Amino acid sequence: MQLVYLGLGSNIEDRLCYIRSAIQKIDNLPHTRVVEMAPIYVSEPWGVKEQTDFLNTVIAVETTITPEELLCLLQDIEKMLGRIKEYHWGPRTIDIDILLYEDCIIDTDVLVVPHPHMLERNFVLVPLSVLNPSKVIPGCREPINILAQRCGNVGLYEWEGDKID
Numbered sequence: 319m320q321l322v323y324l325g326l327g328s329n330i331e332d333r334l335c336y337i338r339s340a341i342q343k344i345d346n347l348p349h350t351r352v353v354e355m356a357p358i359y360v361s362e363p364w365g366v367k368e369q370t371d372f373l374n375t376v377i378a379v380e381t382t383i384t385p386e387e388l389l390c391l392l393q394d395i396e397k398m399l400g401r402i403k404e405y406h407w408g409p410r411t412i413d414i415d416i417l418l419y420e421d422c423i424i425d426t427d428v429l430v431v432p433h434p435h436m437l438e439r440n441f442v443l444v445p446l447s448v449l450n451p452s453k454v455i456p457g458c459r460e461p462i463n464i465l466a467q468r469c470g471n472v473g474l475y476e477w478e479g480d481k482i483d
């Protein structure tokens with residue numbers, strides 16, 4: 319079994335419903351189970367500012383699926399949930415990023431792991447540090463809780479709405 323961390327984001331209504339559905343579909347993938355979920359956060363749009371706030375979370379998954387195959391299956395789930403790519407970093411019903419796949423370093427045309435922007439995103443580092451504060455990301459010296467602290471909480475707060483069971 320490989321331990322994988324996935325980042326989920328949605329900023330088209332019903333954001334919570336898309337996050338919930340994506341997690342269910344990931345848990346239903348073959349040889350895969352969702353083992354932990356961080357709290358959900360509301361976060362200001364990063365990259366392209368003129369769009370609705372996102373809901374973001376991170377989940378831990380155990381799987382025997384290879385990284386490339388997992389990427390394909392996650393992209394299928396994004397399509398099932400109506401994801402249309404209007405523009406880079408633009409609004410989406412659901413975005414599923416492979417943040418970490420064990421301690422693998424992957425750099426191909428279709429997949430880069432650790433995710434190339436994760437160190438700049440508090441909506442990734444903060445929930446990830448809730449799940450695994452002492453984890454050291456390949457290529458980093460310091461553990462995730464230190465990176466998350468440094469990244470700060472600007473534009474990020476815990477979602478107070480409907481909790482997922």
Ligand SMILES: Nc1ncnc2c1ncn2[C@@H]1O[C@H](COP(=O)(O)OP(=O)(O)OP(=O)(O)O)[C@@H](O)[C@H]1O
Nearest residue numbers: 406407408413414415416417428429430431433435
């Ligand atoms: N770690 C990764 N997780 C998910 N997709 C990845 C990863 N590394 C590379 N990709 C590639 O990125 C491509 C574009 O992904 P996507 O449209 O979701 O980008 P984005 O969500 O707009 O931006 P970002 O990747 O910065 O969050 C995908 O087709 C996929 O092949």
Ligand SMILES: Nc1nc2c(c(=O)[nH]1)N=C(CO)CN2
Nearest residue numbers: 327361362363364365372407
């Ligand atoms: N707050 C926030 N901003 C984003 C997000 C996201 O998930 N959350 N995803 C993006 C493209 O992947 C671009 N900007």
